[in-house]
Amino acid sequence: MTYLKKSPWLLHYDASSCNGCDIEVLACLTPLYDVERFGIINTGNPKHADVFVVTGGVNEQNREVIRNIYEQMPEPKVVVAVGICAASGGVFRECSNISGGIDQLIPVDVYVPGCAARPESIIDGIVKSLEILEEKRIQMKERAKQKEQGRSPGGGER
Amino acid sequence: MISLTNAILFLLLAPIIGGLVSGIDRKLTARMQGRVGPPILQPFYDVGKLLEKENLVVTTSQNFYILSYIVFIVVSGALFFAGGDLLLVIFAFTLAHIFLVLGAYASNSPYSFVGAERELIQIIAYEPMIILSAVGMFMVTKSFFVNEIAASELPLILYLPGVFIGFLMVFTIKLRKSPFDLSTSHHAHQELVKGVTTEFTGPNLAKIEIAHWYENVFLLGFVYLFFAFNPAIAIVAIIVAYLLEILIDNTFSRVKWQLTLKSAWIVAGMMGLVNLGVLYYLAGVLI
DSSP states (O other), rough: OHHHHOOOEEEESSOOSSSSHHHHHHHSSSTTTTTGTOEEEOOOOGGGOOOEEEEEEETTTTTHHHHHHHHEEEEEEEEEEEEEEHOOOOTTTTTTTTSSSSGTSOOEEEEEEEEOOOHHHHHHHHHHHHHHHHHHHHHHHHHHHHHHHSSSSSTTTT | OOOOOHHOOOEEEEHHHHHHHHHHHHHHHHHHTTTTOOTTHHHHHHHHHHHSSOOOOTTTTHHHHHHHHHHHHHHHHHHHHHBBHHHHHHHHHHHHHHHHHHHHHHHOOHHHHHHHHHHHHHHHHHHHHHHHHHHHHHHHSSSHHHHHHHOSSOHHHOOHHHHHHHHHHHHHHHOOTTSSOOOOOOOOOOTTTTTGGGOOOHHHHHHHHHHHEEEEEEHHHHHHTTTTTTTHHHHHHHHHHHHHHHHHHHHHOOOOHHHHHHHHHHIIIIIIIHHHHHHTTTTTHHH
């Protein structure tokens, strides 16, 4: 089944972004781009989310928040870093309080370039991330199967 | 006569009808907002996806409460469509929601807590009116049994117009529509994170969604009872009532819980009780 690809729910978090990318993310939800056509919903609750959309780089204050949100999301999950700051730190890279892109902290699956990223490229990035989401689901299922075999009598000896 | 076939038909068909109604609802809502909107089958994709996800729980008792929630919603709906006692249906229905509230309380999360409290306030707000509806139907048809009410030749809507208006208010609260979507809402609103459903993930959230479909079909069945003397009019009335709810949803902003409670009770008092009072004094003349 590929229901995951038909109903990805987003969680959008503004790390230390200048708000440029955030406004472009929100533009995707407006009638002009209307991502709900693809079943995409902006949930605002990590426990309901499949795709973690982060804008801006990691700084000392949001380090814990990003990690916390990521860990609260149920598997399978993907991370999309939107904008150049989320990818590498961008112009703030050399700042003393910036550690760099989101991948310094949590695994990132898709990088969406741009300053600010265009709504079209954000939608493109999210659609790309759905392929990875599907792969992760299959991996998760296989892991669960292996665990099940390990538990069953005789399974441990093999 | 209690009809087992009807109960089984409800068990099988209600999720399909409920899901489709919810899909049409989302499509119409999108059109009202100038958007294209998701496919009609989107609610089924959502539930399919949720069932594929990992089930993260804070405490395992959450699983039990949500299972009880869906079981009691299904039981109350099945009892209703089988033609059982309306009072029993209403109390099984209330009990189901108490399980949802307990599930939310079990997680010890502040957002879940506020959502659970608001859900309780909603139950307090709509419960008097829903009981008045049953009492009104009893006063006209002299029976609390759904099959006897449905078989009645009397046009209930003409005897109970006030009760019906009061019931539409309950309908708005129960469908989790604006202005009364206090505890949780279907849209991507982010106030209070997600209220009563905040701490439920994957399969548990899917169960809540399926229970909501069952619940909606049960409530549409309740609307039917007011027009049961003529099934064709009843179907039209159900469609009009649901379209009205979608319109209300898209034209009102959320109100505070105080106003929800007050307005629900004022409508229950003004429309429901006055209607029953008039019916009581005119009982000899009318029926």
